[in-house]
Amino acid sequence: MRSNDNDFAALDLAARLAAEYRRAVAAAPANPAVGYGEVHARFDRPVPDEGCDALDLIAELDRGARDGLRPIVAPRFYAWVNGSSHLAGVAADWLTSAWGQNCAGIPMTPAGSAVEAVAARWLLELLDLPAESSVGLVSGATIANTVGLAAARGEQLRKAGWNVEDDGLYGAPPLRVLVGADAHNTVFSGLRYLGLGEKRVERIATDDLGRMLPADLERALKGHSGPLIVIGQAGQINTGVSDPFAETAPLVHAAGGWLHVDGAFGLWARASAQHRHLLAGIEQCDSWATDGHKWLQTPYDCGFVIVRHEAAHRQAMDMQASYLTRDDRSFRHPGAYVPELSRRSRGFAAWAMMRRLGRAGVARMVEEDVRLAQVMARGMAEIPGVSVLNQPELNQFVVRFGEEHGPEVADRLTQATVDQIQRDAIAFMGTALWRGRLVMRMSVCSIATTDEDAAITIEAVRSAWARVQAAE
Ligand SMILES: Cc1ncc(COP(=O)(O)O)c(C=O)c1O
Known part of the structure; x- marks a missing residue:
């Protein structure tokens, strides 16, 4: 038809x-x-x-x-780390769908493959990561973490004389996996998919805000030899803080290990001259996962896995079949870095957002969101009975209500206040657990949020909290 x-x-x-x-x-x-x-x-x-x-x-x-x-695309949506699906990216995505471009290979889509290759290079330049790295365009940071860890697993076992891609994990040398105590849940999904086990990992202690403690990592690595993966984090989901990579990366490398970074949103701090110091040393790591559909504001689904060791990346992901001809091996083959065969040509929307914002626009967006997070944190902290638990160095912060009444009461009051804010529907935030206690979590990750929104949001919190107190 x-x-x-x-x-x-x-x-x-x-x-x-x-x-x-x-x-x-x-x-x-x-x-x-x-x-x-x-x-x-x-x-x-x-x-x-x-x-x-x-x-x-x-x-x-x-x-x-x-x-x-x-x-989700509205300017006062703060509940989860979601970007705003910017219209420029949406429009490019519509074309992508209308063009029906399957990015399985260059013969399948010369244009999709070419634009993706440029988007991949631009990404490395924007984030100032090693130019020799390979980039895969995946559905999001969960899969980006999984792919980075697959490359790590292959390379670390290969060094121990084992080919996991050919022989699987049966009889493989033991592979130690170390993870910061405040890692995001999706890292564990990746470990599960890769047969490395969610519970088998060793946890490295973190500081009050969730940064990996180098001294604890050093202790765990003392005398270590053999295959090793360490998973660090740029942007803790509740507090936005990042690991001290300048200290952790040399420790991991001295032990012969691979350091992977979950930087779903936090990696974008690299794009800002003002905030890149928060990620000092991150360029020394071996692989990185980040999202386009968070801070780059692309529509879903858009994630990036970046691997410094291209051969390891390819060995983990590349798939060949007789009917998938490759017209020129000197070009970047888009399917070599991702788990899927058929997929949308994600590079068009990623390219579109980098083209729309440019280097300066991405930096401004990150800086604005961080500034607005700080404005809101300060504004909320001035409301009597409201405690802001971290002064945001990036875009995430957590808040408690009625702390002076004790932890259990504060849990209840925090839940009641968030419920009231959600019923008022002026802004949207959610709850999370932080250090065993209920918090209201704020994520400022939209290019659409303004100072006016920040002021309205502070007032929405003040008003909801006042009514919760009055009802006590
Ligand atoms: C730190 C971190 N890692 C990983 C993820 C998972 O990303 P995605 O939902 O794109 O798979 C998130 C999502 O919020 C995150 O904040």
């Missing part, structure tokens, strides 16, 4: 509806008007016997889903 006029018209309709949504969302309440159950009921019908017109179904999709959308 060929596309008919209405299939083509559906593209225009989708563009019009999307623009309508995006124009309205900045002023929209921070909560969806309806929840999962309502939206599910609207769509939950038997598989239709007959198809329908594309114009009708796009209208039906918009009608059925729009009021159940969480305004």
